[in-house]
Amino acid sequence: MKEKNPWHTPVTIIITVIGVIAIVALVTVAVLQNRPLTQKYKYGIVLDAGSSHTALYIYQWPAEKDNNTGRVEQTHSCKVKGPGISSYASEPWKAGESLKDCIEDAKRRVPEKRHDETPLYLGATAGMRLLSIEDSSASNKVFQAVEQSLQKSPFSFQGARLLSGQEEGAFGWVTVNYLDDRLKQGLETTGALDLGGASTQISFVSNNYDGSESPKNSVTFRLYGNDYNLYTNSFLCYGKDQALRLTLAQQTQSGPRSILDPCFHPGYNETVTYSDLYDSPCVSDRKPQGAPVTFTHLGQGNSSQCQDVVKSIFNFTHCRYTQCSFNGVFQPLLQGPFGAFSAYYFVMNFLNLTDTSIPLEVVRKRLSIYCETPWDQIKQRHPDVKLKYLAEYCFSGTYILTLLTKGYNFTSESYPNIKFIKKIKGSDAGWTLGYMLNLTNMIPAEAPDSPLLPHSGYVSIVTVITVLLFVLLIFSLRPFWPRCSKQPQII
Ligand SMILES: Nc1ccn([C@@H]2O[C@H](COP(=O)(O)OP(=O)(O)OP(=O)(O)O)[C@@H](O)[C@H]2O)c(=O)n1
Secondary structure (H helix, E strand, O other), X not given: OOOOOXXXXXXXXXXXXXXXXXXXXXXXXXXXXXXXXXXXXXXXXXXXXXXXXXXXEEEEEEHHHOOOOOOOEEEEEEEOOOOOHHHHOOOOHHHHHHOHHHHHHHXXXXXXXXXXXXXXXXXXXXXXXXXXXXXXXXXXXXHHHHHHHHHOOOOEEEEEEEXXXXXXXXXXXXXXXXHOOOOOOOOOOOEEEEEOOOEEEEXXXXXXXXXXXXXXXXXXXXXXXXXXXXXXXXXXXXXXXXXXXXXXXXXXXXXXXXXXXXXXXXXXXXXXXHHHHOOOOOOHHHOOOOOOOEEEEEEOOOHHHHXXXXXXXXXXXOXXXXXXXXXXXXXXXXXXXXXXXXXXHHHHXXXXXXXXXXXXXXXXXXXXXXXXXXXXXXXXXXXXXXXXXXXXXXXXXXXXXXXXXXXXXXXXXXXXXXXXXOEEOOEEOOHHHHHHHHHOXXXXXXXXXXXXXXXXXXXXXXXXXXXXXXXXXXXXXXXXXXXXXXXXXXX
């Protein structure tokens, strides 16, 4: 006599087998769907052809997230050897040649199979702006030379062009706020202060600026569903190299054989050629008549006199708007935090003055002690720093403080709102990233629709619900279950 197992009916066996197969299939799909994928990246390259040098930046972002944001990051930068491309006006082909090493470097950094789809841009700033004012044909030839050289690269070259000061300021602002994740989240934005060699930019959003007063300073953006009305201004000739020319021009108006410069260390002594100093549209019309060929540039190291000389290159006398910064340029009330980068950072970092919680008066005092230090001592303390940079830090520090306080109207109270920065989350602060994001349409005007759940959450929920349904099905089939009788069946 054999006791029949109540589960051994064909219906329950079939249901159980199908159920087990379904659960195994679901779990397999869920696991496979959520396995870590080997990330594929896309790349973009921007060359920043500045007045003092050219730099190449490589950016990357996950291939499947072209239209998403907060994900583009700088993976590498390469400093082009030699001066900025505008310095090759008399031998333009050399401007093209100068870029080759960094392009070779980029070829090694970007995977070969991505080369032909990687956009390559060159944007030129204030150095080329000045050259185009001075000699537009020479500037065209320099652009032709760099274009010829970049067309030979395996990348998808998208052209070389001159950025307007307004674009330089606005794209710097986009970069800073993109990297800080402020745009996507619609947070209060950070203003951008950029100090180059030949121009300087200030860009910020102010509640009391809607673009109606001085519309030429207004740039509007719609980013991730938010409207921004940005104030921006670029001051050509107020980058730190051209500002130094302006102060030297101020001190050599009578064509002297020597000057005692308060912005250079005591004991500093260099011979300067008048024609070199005045070889820039920022000062060329002021070249003194009948001056000797050279003058001796002597350092005096006097901070308060240096402040006076630096102040004298700003014009505060006329303003046809409700308020101005300097040279009759409109500026609304300063608002919010500011990121100060490029030469702001190089100089303040060298001077150990990037901490803006140090009171402005203390900063001034420390700078004046530095300026009064004899040139021999300075050279001894910093044997590794390029002499040209080293000689100019006293001037540059004084210029930065004067530009910020007298020029832009930062006060002791608002000075701590400035943060001197070089990089944000590994990417350099500057106009290049914002420029690329704009040209590749990587910042959408409207906020992208995001799915309710991440993919892994979706798969897990579907799995759990299916298992539940299966269990319910088994229970709903109860009437078909064989009954367990207490009496053993006799077969
Ligand atoms: N370690 C460094 C590197 C650069 N500089 C100075 O910083 C200034 C400008 O830097 P940059 O942002 O590279 O300006 P450019 O792009 O060359 O100038 P522009 O934007 O005006 O065209 C130059 O005066 C350069 O001499 C410096 O003082 N210390």
